[in-house]
Amino acid sequence: MMYHLRQALLAMRANFTATFSTLTTMTITLLVLGAVLLLTLNVNRTLEQLEAQVEVAAFLKDDANIPALLGQVKLYQGVHDARLVSREQVLAEMTRDYPYARDAAALAGNPFPNTLRMRVERVQDSRRIANIVQALPGVATVEYGANYVDPAVKTLNAIRTAGYGLVALLLLGTLFNILNAVRVAMFARRNEIGVMRLLGATPAFIRMPHLIEGVLVGLIAAVVSVSVLAASYLELAKRVAQLVPVFPIVTDLNTIAPILVGIALLSIVIGLLGSLFATSRYLRELE
Amino acid sequence: MIDFNHVTLEYPVTRTLALEDLTMQVARGEFIYLVGHSGAGKSSFMNLVLKRALPTRGEVRIAGEPLSRYRGRRTPLLRRRIGTVFQDNLLLHHLNAYDNVAFSLRVIGVPQREWPQRVTTALRTVGLEHKKQALPLQLSLGEQQRVAIARAIVSNPPLLLADEPTGNLDHENSREVLKILQNVNLRGTTVVVATHARELVETFRHRTLTLRKGRLVRDDPDGGYSL
Structure with a gap:
């Protein structure tokens, strides 16, 4: 496993531009996803309060x-x-x-x-x-209260839908970015992969460093984005609570933590899936 | 060890007929030469044995098992039983001689504690035990080819395929490589050498198969180069 980890780190360093670009895209996507999810959480809370009052x-x-x-x-x-x-x-x-x-x-x-x-x-x-x-x-x-209920519901739903749409597009873009980065990394190792195949390496052995690379990229993006999200959201929530005390902003960590953990897991899964698709396809092309 | 039964190979994209109705056997422990002009079908023969290509017609059997049994994930199991040496030695240039040879063991999952003894033995067989720390670019072409042979034999495969192993080498190094391949054969490994090198085939005589335009035109048990 140490060999595969070392190979993954070497591949990431050798293809720094592609790796950095993937990492950046992934981090931005996760930040937007996190922002949309936290916004939705607050929209839902606001809707609940509206419902209780209307x-x-x-x-x-x-x-x-x-x-x-x-x-x-x-x-x-x-x-x-x-x-x-x-x-x-x-x-x-x-x-x-x-x-x-x-x-x-x-x-x-x-x-x-x-x-x-x-x-x-x-x-x-x-x-x-x-x-x-x-x-x-x-x-x-x-x-x-048609004057305020209808527009409020429409606006909040539109924000939520647009947010999910944006996130879906960004996730797709991130997946393609990882596919591309892993493909570049595999192409850079083509001689080594050719030798491995001649020596009798299994596909799992050949793809392992690249799967680790995908997971590592996902993990780094998760750590960066979740840290930034948590810090900036809590700061923002504090200010909103001070400025608009009636707004029911969610500050409960037990409610926010599952969202942040979900984002981190999603990031790792996307990294892994992207690498799986890329390596499978590359090896299939070699057959 | 190798059994070709009416084998035809046509490459699908170019529609090139690489081998045509080839029937031949290589017995366990044999040393044979495969000779012929460029495009005669020597490399196609190697590709079939390594399952880098599949026969269009006929059947190929390796160690008694048809090639079709090594489907998908079983292909690596076939290749682990075959050592390969090519004209371009395919050494990994960022690894020293020892690590290049050990790479073969790593790939097939041999425990790391066994590496030193097995790698050292393989390097000793090719006379390069003293150069195990050298990077490929610090070695001569002949020495690089010997490291490639060490890598091919370190896993003790029953079959060794050498495709133009002396193609890039001078006379002296070519003879040295041939001697090593003969020594490997004397230990029981079946060796198939595809070559253009008339002088070597004439000097180190073994059974020689001559291919011409994909067909077997001569099978001489006493050896000798005649195209």
């Missing part, structure tokens, strides 16, 4: 059959909870936020309707449920 409010007509409506909406799929807020309770809430509301009500009467407030299980269901409830008899209008 309510669909149905403003009822005076002649609405309130008990029947309440019973009906509770049966809808996606409705987590539904409750009636009477017009008096609405006025009290409004007076708490806007003290002049009571004076206005004293002059012109309570303008607020009885309201059904529904909590949804997923924020994406808000529009669907609002449309269904809107069509019910006795419902005047429905409000579900």
